[in-house]
Amino acid sequence: MSQPEHGQQPPAGAQPGWGAQPGWGAQPQWGGTPVWPTPPVSPPAHQPAAGQQPWPAQPPTGWPQPGMPPGQPPYGQPLYVAPPKPGIIPLRPLQFGEILDGAFQTIRRNAAAMVGSALIVQAISQTLLGAVSLGLLQAVDSLDTVESRAELDGLLGPFIGMMAGALGITMLMAFLGSVLQGVLVVPVSRSVLNRRTGFKAMWKLAAPRIWPLLGVAALLTFAALLAMAAVAGIAVVLLMNLGPAAFALVIPLWLGAFVLYLWIAIKLMFAPAAIVVERVGIYQGLLRSWQLTKNSWWRIFGITIVVNLLVGVIGYVVQIPVQLASGAVGSVVSPHPDFASMSSALLVTTIISTVVSTLVGSITFAFQTSVSALIYMDLRMRREGLDVELMRLMESGADPDGIPGAPRGRSAGWPSA
Structure with missing residues (x-):
């Protein structure tokens, strides 16, 4: 079909030919649709046989498939599955915040076992320290009645004895703390799999390991x-x-x-936990702690320092209102104090401070011990794949009354070593 000349209109009803373009300045007929040329379409790589459905076109790798719900991985990529968290921590190597959160949750779930046991130890220690403090207070009070060098020498012996007693009480606290550190690892390990532990159940599970715990605590205290x-x-x-x-x-x-x-101290701090959980002897527990802390000393040291600073700040903040209240009560009761009234006010202040220190110390000690036990679990996850073993226990439900993390095939009795 011939094309209209430049500037001419095509005849009425005439349409441009197939693939033909209207000339320069020419307009298509009203109601007509120009047909623009289309690029050639390459044939598909695979032609289905007769009677078969053609294969659906696959999007390129890395792009989401049509109709896929939000949050699904792109085509050709594996689906990420977060590690399970049956209890206080996820079953994978831990971060610092997860260790702190797990320690708080452990205390909340096993308050009777952990805080109750720590309260007993703290009460014994604080009572002994309070008795020594009262003895020192009486010794200082008796200095006003000293009139000769002989009487002063007579007071010097009891004073030195009380100082030695304070040192002995400090060592006793370290000894009992090492023992309790091994005992409190039981509820922490069980809380990893969301298994609650009562006071009686905790001591029952830790009872077969008491003698090795006493031995390693005595060894560490005596060495220090x-x-x-x-x-x-x-x-x-x-x-x-x-x-x-x-x-x-x-x-x-x-x-x-x-x-x-x-x-x-950092290298050997996990010996009590290894003795209780892995059921090893004293020497094996010390060696086990030494091996677990290899190439992780600075990380453990940093976590320990931060936790100790946190505990110290909390204890100091709690003691401030007690000191202020004691001073206010003393000034109201005796506005013009003499030495006797000051001694009485100091006695009352010491008793109140001892009670508060016992309560706060039991909570902070349980928290520090929980952090230490979770670091121990984290080291075993990183080095030995303990998280895989814990997943197996979680799925199978085996040994529901035991301590998670114990080696397979080992009885709950005394180790052969």
């Missing part, structure tokens, strides 16, 4: 006391022989001894 005595003896010898110039050696000696003690 021996190291302190050795460093103090060396410092005294240097001061007696060199005089004031010995401080140039004593101060670096104390700093070096403190750093060495801190390093060894």
